[in-house]
Amino acid sequence: MGWLECQIGRLAAGPGSVMLILSYNKKPHKEHYTGFIMLDDSALAFTPEIAAATDPIYQRLKRVVPAIEWPFHAPLVHAINQLKRRRNAVVLAHNYQTPEIFHGVADIVGDSLALARRASETDAEVIVLAGVHFMAETAKLMNPDKIVLMPDTAAGCSLAASITPEDVRQLRRRWPGVPVVAYVNTSAAVKAEVDICCTSGNAVEVVESLGVPRVIFLPDTYLASYVASQSAVEIIDWQGRCEVHERFTAAEIRSFRAGVAGLTVIAHPECPPEVLAAADFVGSTARMVDFIEQRRPPRVLLLTECSMSDNVAAAVPETEFVRPCNLCPHMKRITLAKILQALRSLEPRIEIDPAIAAPARRAVERMLAIKPRS
Ligand code: SF4
Numbered sequence: 001m002g003w004l005e006c007q008i009g010r011l012a013a014g015p016g017s018v019m020l021i022l023s024y025n026k027k028p029h030k031e032h033y034t035g036f037i038m039l040d041d042s043a044l045a046f047t048p049e050i051a052a053a054t055d056p057i058y059q060r061l062k063r064v065v066p067a068i069e070w071p072f073h074a075p076l077v078h079a080i081n082q083l084k085r086r087r088n089a090v091v092l093a094h095n096y097q098t099p100e101i102f103h104g105v106a107d108i109v110g111d112s113l114a115l116a117r118r119a120s121e122t123d124a125e126v127i128v129l130a131g132v133h134f135m136a137e138t139a140k141l142m143n144p145d146k147i148v149l150m151p152d153t154a155a156g157c158s159l160a161a162s163i164t165p166e167d168v169r170q171l172r173r174r175w176p177g178v179p180v181v182a183y184v185n186t187s188a189a190v191k192a193e194v195d196i197c198c199t200s201g202n203a204v205e206v207v208e209s210l211g212v213p214r215v216i217f218l219p220d221t222y223l224a225s226y227v228a229s230q231s232a233v234e235i236i237d238w239q240g241r242c243e244v245h246e247r248f249t250a251a252e253i254r255s256f257r258a259g260v261a262g263l264t265v266i267a268h269p270e271c272p273p274e275v276l277a278a279a280d281f282v283g284s285t286a287r288m289v290d291f292i293e294q295r296r297p298p299r300v301l302l303l304t305e306c307s308m309s310d311n312v313a314a315a316v317p318e319t320e321f322v323r324p325c326n327l328c329p330h331m332k333r334i335t336l337a338k339i340l341q342a343l344r345s346l347e348p349r350i351e352i353d354p355a356i357a358a359p360a361r362r363a364v365e366r367m368l369a370i371k372p373r374s
Contacts, residue, residue: 050074057103061099061100061103064099064310064311073336076336079340080105080343084107084343087125087343088124089125089343090127091106091107091130092118092127092128092129092130092131092139093105093106094110094111094130094135095111095285095286095307095311096331097109097131097331098310101339103314105130111201111284111285112138112185112199112201113184113199113201113284115129115138115139116184119142120142120368124146126146126148126149127139127143127146127148127149129149129150132155133153134185134188138184140350142364144352144357144361147349148349148350149349150342150348150349151338151342159183159186159241159242162219162239167190167218168182168190168193168218171218178215179210180215180218181195181206181207181210181217182197183197183198183199183200183203183218183220184198186219188352188356188360189360192358192359193359194218194363196363196366197364200270200285201287203269204230204231208233213233214233214235214236215234215236216236217235218237219239222241222242222246222269222270226273243328244304244305244327245271245326246272248267248271248324249272249274253265253301254278256301256322256324262299263299264280264299265303266281266291266292266301270304275303285308288302289315299320301321301322303324306323306324
């Protein structure tokens, strides 16, 4: 765990243009992420008109976005929201996106399951995916005839990178006849090799829907272990891990509990088993939000990606969030400036080989056909 320093800089870069610099310092691990992008300056001044137009958005964000930062975000937020209308576009944002994206420009927000479901329902002609690459691929699978934009194609995922299509074929040879369940945090090429997908929100339901005594579950070994603890189905796992959630430890939870009275600890099932055992509640990001909105605990420690606490804090002001900060470097590649650039150029687009898309889509659709448990 650690803390975060965030800086936004704005440099003149020539007549009529500006270079925006976004920099995160994650301490104490000294991780540093910097993104910059050149944009036409003409629409990006913080004028009184833009201040007034974006003030309702800022009122929702002011608990988590300092006033000194807003003049840098507001012109981008305003330009994106105007351009979305002209392009008939929607922005889908994962719960781990920064608050100015999540609350400022997103039309649809949620976890991987919610984004997959809502991506299949939108009438927009253009979808901008503020998340990581596998999420944009899933949106394209659900909308093969629409333009799906990925503001930074290098935004990957350690889980998706942990397994290849050939790995799945080898698992099938080793365990003939055993169905394969893949977490959506996999590439479209891997999804094309599996029987059905799942998310952290429906993994147990998906595994049990198959009606078999044993399944191969990939790629997250910790989510596999959580599913095994909730079901009688035998789970054969793969050794993938989320580089963000695997860093949490039970010792850190004990330390936070000792320092903060009445703390409710909520953990994502991608965390190690010792962390889940020490938590008060375990659930997907959507179930975390439901839990907090229904119970309104006074003090919460959310063991998931750093921005999630900010996004929930903006919506549930009476709950105080203790803020460990494990950042996902892939999610943080997405910025307002890159979203605006993608909408202006309608690039980079996600394209999937039809031979991969058809079986991958079937695996996602099988998951979406499973009714959630009440
Ligand atoms: S938080 Fe973990 S699972 Fe989510 S995108 Fe980042 S690396 Fe992947």
